Amino acid sequence: MKEIKEIAIIGSGRVATHLGTAFAKNDLTIRGVYDRDADKAKVLADRLKATVIRSLDSRIKADLIIIAVSDDAVASVARKLSEDNTALVVHTSGAVAMTVIPSYLRRGVLYPLQSFSYDKKILWENVPFCLEAGADSDVNLLGTLAQRLSTRVFLLDSAQRKSLHLAAVFANNFANLMFEFAEELLDKAEIERSILHPLILETANKVLMQRASEAQTGPARRGDLDTIRAHQDLLGDANGLRHIYDLLTEEIYKRSQHG
Amino acid sequence: MKEIKEIAIIGSGRVATHLGTAFAKNDLTIRGVYDRDADKAKVLADRLKATVIRSLDSRIKADLIIIAVSDDAVASVARKLSEDNTALVVHTSGAVAMTVIPSYLRRGVLYPLQSFSYDKKILWENVPFCLEAGADSDVNLLGTLAQRLSTRVFLLDSAQRKSLHLAAVFANNFANLMFEFAEELLDKAEIERSILHPLILETANKVLMQRASEAQTGPARRGDLDTIRAHQDLLGDANGLRHIYDLLTEEIYKRSQHG
Numbered sequence: 001m002k003e004i005k006e007i008a009i010i011g012s013g014r015v016a017t018h019l020g021t022a023f024a025k026n027d028l029t030i031r032g033v034y035d036r037d038a039d040k041a042k043v044l045a046d047r048l049k050a051t052v053i054r055s056l057d058s059r060i061k062a063d064l065i066i067i068a069v070s071d072d073a074v075a076s077v078a079r080k081l082s083e084d085n086t087a088l089v090v091h092t093s094g095a096v097a098m099t100v101i102p103s104y105l106r107r108g109v110l111y112p113l114q115s116f117s118y119d120k121k122i123l124w125e126n127v128p129f130c131l132e133a134g135a136d137s138d139v140n141l142l143g144t145l146a147q148r149l150s151t152r153v154f155l156l157d158s159a160q161r162k163s164l165h166l167a168a169v170f171a172n173n174f175a176n177l178m179f180e181f182a183e184e185l186l187d188k189a190e191i192e193r194s195i196l197h198p199l200i201l202e203t204a205n206k207v208l209m210q211r212a213s214e215a216q217t218g219p220a221r222r223g224d225l226d227t228i229r230a231h232q233d234l235l236g237d238a239n240g241l242r243h244i245y246d247l248l249t250e251e252i253y254k255r256s257q258h259g
Numbered sequence: 260m261k262e263i264k265e266i267a268i269i270g271s272g273r274v275a276t277h278l279g280t281a282f283a284k285n286d287l288t289i290r291g292v293y294d295r296d297a298d299k300a301k302v303l304a305d306r307l308k309a310t311v312i313r314s315l316d317s318r319i320k321a322d323l324i325i326i327a328v329s330d331d332a333v334a335s336v337a338r339k340l341s342e343d344n345t346a347l348v349v350h351t352s353g354a355v356a357m358t359v360i361p362s363y364l365r366r367g368v369l370y371p372l373q374s375f376s377y378d379k380k381i382l383w384e385n386v387p388f389c390l391e392a393g394a395d396s397d398v399n400l401l402g403t404l405a406q407r408l409s410t411r412v413f414l415l416d417s418a419q420r421k422s423l424h425l426a427a428v429f430a431n432n433f434a435n436l437m438f439e440f441a442e443e444l445l446d447k448a449e450i451e452r453s454i455l456h457p458l459i460l461e462t463a464n465k466v467l468m469q470r471a472s473e474a475q476t477g478p479a480r481r482g483d484l485d486t487i488r489a490h491q492d493l494l495g496d497a498n499g500l501r502h503i504y505d506l507l508t509e510e511i512y513k514r515s516q517h518g
Contacts (some may be wrong), residue, residue: 071485071486072483095486095489113458115465126457128454152454154450154451162489163447163448163493164444164448165486166490167444167448168441169478169504170438170504171438171441171455171462172459172462173476173477173507173511174440175462176465176466176476177471177511178430178433178434179429179434179466179474180471180472180514181429182426182429183470186422189418191419193470195372195387195423196372196423196427197466197467198385198411199427199430201463203374203430203434204460204464205460207438207442208456208459211452212441216432216436216439217432218431218432224330226330226331227330230354230421231425231428234425240510247506251436
């Protein structure tokens, strides 16, 4: 096979919907959609001009089968696929090893590193795609496919993808938690939260230009103990936020050659 | 006085340089620059077509004196100013109370909430300015002045500014630390760090549109214990990063109605 032309999608959630829509727009044929819940499958299938796949028992006619279900369901869905399938079978998860797909299938991973919302348009050309496959020829097929959507295609093995997924938790979920703490402090002081928006954008934009370790500023970086003490007073004793403040301040302080 | 026209600047660091340059470009006269180090004062004074102020002992001729020195030096500099000064005296610090400036001076605060680098151009119109002054008429003077540079001017008292400064540490320094951890994980796995840049931008952009608590995603938010366990295995036992991962994961988990 020279190219992937026909795709079947298992799942009908955010990743299934966004990926399916993007491929359909880029001249690929979505042949079928499967979901445990046939009604949900029908909604997505109609949107993608595909048919509903009723069962996973028999061979699915497609060049590529994309398993886009929740991380903990990938393995069990993959095991239900018939051994008769000749299509390449990939999942879309950052946290799941390729090998949860049985080795009697042609297997791989197509992981778009993005946080998907239903209501937000995806700018696909900037989305990093992380690829892996059991066979080199399948890596090439996936690479050609991913390049239809994105200019940023990376070849990562399962161990690397696992590290990347953990790094993404820090850069996305934990950074977002820091924004959440900041908003709560503003709420409490009756300051409108938009006041911090320019600084948040600046913080993100800075690490596109230089390493985060070089971009760091603030009292812990400067070793400004008076300001740190004033912050601690404001936070009060023995609560969760104070504990997190102390821990992260200590970490920055240590890294800044004061310690 | 109806308007501030002539400014003196104490300090010659980043904030002094950026603010002085911006005011000079906006039709204000920078009359003088003082720095303990007269050579440094001369460099900035030349740039701003100002004279070097040799001593703080006598009255400084200006409508506004801006103290732009390090946080821990603001109080001692302010106390050195002669009682003969009639100018409004402000500092530019988020963490320092207005009252460190003696009450025999007309006093206030002009705090630009931005992370300044020497080499990066400031887009002033988006920079939030936080104002405070001892007299209402001086609040108005500062407001008119700040609006020459920025569309976002906020009136905050010292207690609010202190809370804002702490919130900025979370949103800027601590979020940046999360990016730093992410980069280290990528380095270790030999993945180029630009792979996370789109996600970092997306994370920042999301909180401009919705509250951070609503924007949260990821394994802790979903209550996906398998993925959390896999991350913990990857981080290993009993090290600093593992401790931070556990603490922040627990915090998100608690907030997500799984706990």
